[in-house]
Amino acid sequence: MTEARYDIPFNRPSLSGDELKYLAEAVRMGHISGDGLYTSRCHHFLERELGVRKALLTTSCTHALEMAALLLDLEQGDEIVVPSFSFVSTANAFVLRGARPVFADVRPDTLNLDEKKLPHLITRNTRAIVPLHYASVGCEMDTILEIARKHNLAVIEDNAHGLFGKYRGKFLGTFGCFATQSFHETKNITCGEGGALLINDDRFIERAEIIREKGTNRTRFFRGEVDKYSWVDLGSSYLPSDILAAFLFAQFQAYVQIQASRQRIWERYYYELADWADGNDVRLPVVPEDCDQAYHLFYLLLPSLQERQHFIAHLKERKILSVFHYVPLHTSKMGRHYGGAPGDGPIAEMVSEWLFRLPFYNQLTEIEQSRVIDAIREIRV
Numbered sequence: 001m002t003e004a005r006y007d008i009p010f011n012r013p014s015l016s017g018d019e020l021k022y023l024a025e026a027v028r029m030g031h032i033s034g035d036g037l038y039t040s041r042c043h044h045f046l047e048r049e050l051g052v053r054k055a056l057l058t059t060s061c062t063h064a065l066e067m068a069a070l071l072l073d074l075e076q077g078d079e080i081v082v083p084s085f086s087f088v089s090t091a092n093a094f095v096l097r098g099a100r101p102v103f104a105d106v107r108p109d110t111l112n113l114d115e116k117k118l119p120h121l122i123t124r125n126t127r128a129i130v131p132l133h134y135a136s137v138g139c140e141m142d143t144i145l146e147i148a149r150k151h152n153l154a155v156i157e158d159n160a161h162g163l164f165g166k167y168r169g170k171f172l173g174t175f176g177c178f179a180t181q182s183f184h185e186t187k188n189i190t191c192g193e194g195g196a197l198l199i200n201d202d203r204f205i206e207r208a209e210i211i212r213e214k215g216t217n218r219t220r221f222f223r224g225e226v227d228k229y230s231w232v233d234l235g236s237s238y239l240p241s242d243i244l245a246a247f248l249f250a251q252f253q254a255y256v257q258i259q260a261s262r263q264r265i266w267e268r269y270y271y272e273l274a275d276w277a278d279g280n281d282v283r284l285p286v287v288p289e290d291c292d293q294a295y296h297l298f299y300l301l302l303p304s305l306q307e308r309q310h311f312i313a314h315l316k317e318r319k320i321l322s323v324f325h326y327v328p329l330h331t332s333k334m335g336r337h338y339g340g341a342p343g344d345g346p347i348a349e350m351v352s353e354w355l356f357r358l359p360f361y362n363q364l365t366e367i368e369q370s371r372v373i374d375a376i377r378e379i380r381v
Helices: 019-029 037-050 061-071 089-095 115-121 141-151 202-212 218-222 242-253 255-279 305-317 333-337 346-354 366-377
Strands: 054-058 079-083 100-104 126-129 154-158 178-182 195-199 299-301 355-357
Touching: 019 037, 019 242, 037 054, 037 195, 037 242, 054 061, 054 202, 061 089, 061 154, 061 178, 061 195, 061 202, 079 089, 089 100, 089 333, 100 115, 115 141, 126 141, 141 154, 195 202, 202 218, 242 255, 255 366, 305 346, 305 355, 305 366, 346 355
Parallel strands: 079 100, 079 126, 126 154, 154 178
Antiparallel strands: 054 195, 178 195, 299 355
């Protein structure tokens, strides 16, 4: 059964207001390649709202991570610490530069990188820590930053889930020297495919612009700072089309409404499933008091893989699509190539088998959500 045959999909992208208007305007202005008017507007929005030194749109969060790896001049023999329960890009972007990923297990409560494991994973070859803010709940950044300072390591926040989330009152993505954002179709705010690199250290801004522009100083040329541009550094083509930026800017303008809608959906799942979960040995998401989540996803932790598969099949029979999440990086084919092995991350392995994600998108209706909740309540574990 394909996703199109489900009455309630796992994800459904939606318009928030002026997307089509801005797309047409970008075409009329005659600039639909990278770094047009709407790209600039998106940059200014992120810098103003988050308070970051520089924001640069990219074609994906993966490419933003690749830019971070280039900016750190990673090379063969370097190591980076990543959570094992994460998307492959969190590791792959750095592996492409020759670095070896060192896999950290995750916390049993938030499912974020377990900061208590970090001291045992750092060696003289470690160059960076790359925490993922899972489900838009902030990692323990105070501890992570303290460890990073002690060992002179860079911190790169993979904030693919967490735009507008906060840790102790401060926006996620503003702690590390770099942070990366995703605007993929499944994210709260989207342009289909897209991302951004957030730079919190002025030393990296000029070089980031060069790397993003194929290793040239073309951005400085267009600002009138040089009389011609040429190849000056490593780089690639990381600029998204201004058409994508036009779509994205309309979503940025509606972000307050988008976040409010997602908060209502998340909270309804939580409060209407709380008693059922308590009586069926099912765990709901954990959000610590010092974290303000961004309501990116809603999951259940079932007691076993068998129960998780039963839930997915049960909802499928009712034409509702639900999904699991990551395969632990350390148990994957490439993870094993870099020294990982089953048993290295017991919490990540458990979560990978037990976690079950519910349909969650901006325009999920009350009727649709009621169907999902009713279908779950039918099951007794």
